[in-house]
Amino acid sequence: xxxxxxxxxxxxxxxxxxxxxxxxxxxxxxxxxxxxxxxxxxxxxxxxxxxxxxxxxxxxxxxxxxxxxxxxxxxxxxxxxxxxxxxxxxxxxxxxxxxxxxxxxxxxxxx
Amino acid sequence: xxxxxxxxxxxxxxxxxxxxxxxxxxxxxxxxxxxxxxxxxxxxxxxxxxxxxxxxxxxxxxxxxxxxxxxxxxxxxxxxxxxxxxxxxxxxxxxxxxxxxxxxxxxxxxxxxxxx
Numbered sequence: 448x449x450x451x452x453x454x455x456x457x458x459x460x461x462x463x464x465x466x467x468x469x470x471x472x473x474x475x476x477x478x479x480x481x482x483x484x485x486x487x488x489x490x491x492x493x494x495x496x497x498x499x500x501x502x503x504x505x506x507x508x509x510x511x512x513x514x515x516x517x518x519x520x521x522x523x524x525x526x527x528x529x530x531x532x533x534x535x536x537x538x539x540x541x542x543x544x545x546x547x548x549x550x551x552x553x554x555x556x557x558x
Numbered sequence: 559x560x561x562x563x564x565x566x567x568x569x570x571x572x573x574x575x576x577x578x579x580x581x582x583x584x585x586x587x588x589x590x591x592x593x594x595x596x597x598x599x600x601x602x603x604x605x606x607x608x609x610x611x612x613x614x615x616x617x618x619x620x621x622x623x624x625x626x627x628x629x630x631x632x633x634x635x636x637x638x639x640x641x642x643x644x645x646x647x648x649x650x651x652x653x654x655x656x657x658x659x660x661x662x663x664x665x666x667x668x669x670x671x672x673x674x
Binding site: 449451453481483488489490491492493496536538545546548549550551 | 562591593598599600601602603606616617648650662663664665666667668
């Protein structure tokens with residue numbers, strides 16, 4: 448049973464436009480959410496996180512939005528750049544449980 | 559700045575063979591983790607350690623063993639490799655388990671393992 452779902456395996460966006468990556472979760476106990484970025488042949492690197500007490504967190508071009516009632520979070524990248532082409536994983540955690548990862552979305556930025 | 563180093567990067571095994579994957583971190587992190595990544599499955603936790611001399615099971619521990627004899631090293635062992643263990647394995651480490659805002663997990667670059 449996949450508790451963290453990324454329903455779009457891939458997404459293509461033109462350079463300069465906004466990229467929106469989505470993540471849905473089923474476990475209402477999750478209280479911390481993270482986004483990781485992964486380039487080919489490299490390990491995931493932390494991008495941005497959000498606590499369940501917030502509904503938005505911003506870091507430069509990256510903003511994460513959390514909608515607890517819908518059990519949905521999204522990552523916005525504005526403006527999108529070629530270097531943003533990667534696989535993005537969302538992850539969630541609660542209590543002393545470990546991170547649960549989604550299946551990933553491959554983002555391609557078209558020059 | 560090495561961070562988390564995994565060896566080897568690639569390995570091909572025959573069914574029934576054994577091997578050990580090594581993870582080393584130079585950040586003095588207490589927590590270390592082993593994940594596997596399979597197509598369409600995301601990252602799944604195999605085993606983890608909350609400190610030197612400790613280990614615990616994750617989501618998919620069967621067929622694997624781990625040891626944390628030194629704080630900086632976390633070893634993942636396959637005693638009798640099976641084709642279902644063909645995967646990309648990632649090691650990660652962190653200072654604490656819950657301070658995700660400042661101290662998220664740092665990952666190595668992975669080990670691609672094929673079992674024939």
